[in-house]
Ligand SMILES: NC(=O)C1=CN([C@@H]2O[C@H](COP(=O)(O)OP(=O)(O)OC[C@H]3O[C@@H](n4cnc5c(N)ncnc54)[C@H](OP(=O)(O)O)[C@@H]3O)[C@@H](O)[C@H]2O)C=CC1
């Protein structure tokens with residue numbers, strides 16, 4: 001089914017890179033409304049392929065014929081992006097370009113998940129980009145081909161219970177560390193406004209049902225420092241956290257530089273899609289009470 005033929009029919013969604021952290025939760029939520037297929041590269045999935053090759057991408061997509069592609073493929077290890085710019089380019093730039101090319105030929109909608117990592121100021125609007133590392137540079141570059149085919153770019157960050165072996169979210173790491181009473185370092189000077197993976201996935205359904213091409217920040221309404229996030233999560237989960245250390249980002253010697261303020265202004269998304277986004281505190285509460 002092509003999108004313009006019959007909007008009443010169930011849309012076929014292909015989640016590329018659906019075997020990572022976000023994919024299984026997005027797949028779970030979206031399959032309530034759409035016909036969803038999951039793509040992966042090395043892990044078992046409904047379909048498989050290395051999307052760096054256009055020939056392989058085209059063969060896979062010609063078989064799947066999705067109405068909507070949700071692209072989650074990325075090199076998400078920020079330090080590896082710094083060490084291997086070519087690999088970061090291949091995954092974060094070439095793959096969205098390959099998907100965009102196929103979508104243009106086949107009139108499908110491409111939704112690209114991007115990142116808050118491309119900002120570095122309080123409540124940045126979509127034009128306030130400030131790049132400090134290769135991950136940010138390549139993620140931003142990957143957005144261009146999506147926008148050229150009237151796709152949608154959602155700049156976001158997320159947390160929640162991982163369903164993927166070998167992938168932990170920031171909240172998983174915090175809960176595990178506090179339960180084990182490990183004296184972890186918590187960044188007091190790094191700020192963000194992520195959503196839970198469940199809320200983000202529910203909003204993806206809104207966007208798929210009512211697409212508006214363009215680039216949007218998609219996060220919670222009020223952000224926190226990563227330290228306050230961790231301590232708030234600890235309090236809500238009934239876990240002690242006095243042994244966790246409050247540190248500055250500069251105290252850790254990480255390979256890649258990171259932005260200190262990734263909080264995004266989310267007004268454009270709220271106005272366009274007529275939704276009120278939740279606060280970060282309510283999102284933290286949400287992951288402790290919801291099943292996913
Ligand atoms: N994780 C985070 O905290 C954040 C992530 N984002 C963005 O959200 C999106 C999803 O992130 P996340 O779920 O963490 O991603 P993951 O790193 O967990 O998953 C990456 C996915 O890409 C697939 N993949 C890797 N290489 C290739 C390739 N050459 N060809 C085809 N598929 C490939 C992997 O397949 P396989 O498993 O089979 O190898 C996997 O499904 C990304 O765009 C990321 O930039 C934004 C903000 C925060």
Ligand SMILES: Cc1cn([C@H]2C[C@H](O)[C@@H](COP(=O)(O)OP(=O)(O)O[C@H]3O[C@@H](C)C(=O)[C@@H](O)[C@H]3O)O2)c(=O)[nH]c1=O
Nearest residue numbers: 076077078115116117156157170185186187226227258
């Ligand atoms: C937040 C935090 C991280 N760390 C460590 C964990 C890790 O080795 C390193 C960086 O962790 P961060 O959580 O800041 O992760 P980072 O790798 O910078 O994470 C990013 O992931 C990519 C995919 C994105 O798109 C971004 O939005 C962002 O979430 O610092 C601490 O020791 N204490 C902390 O309080």
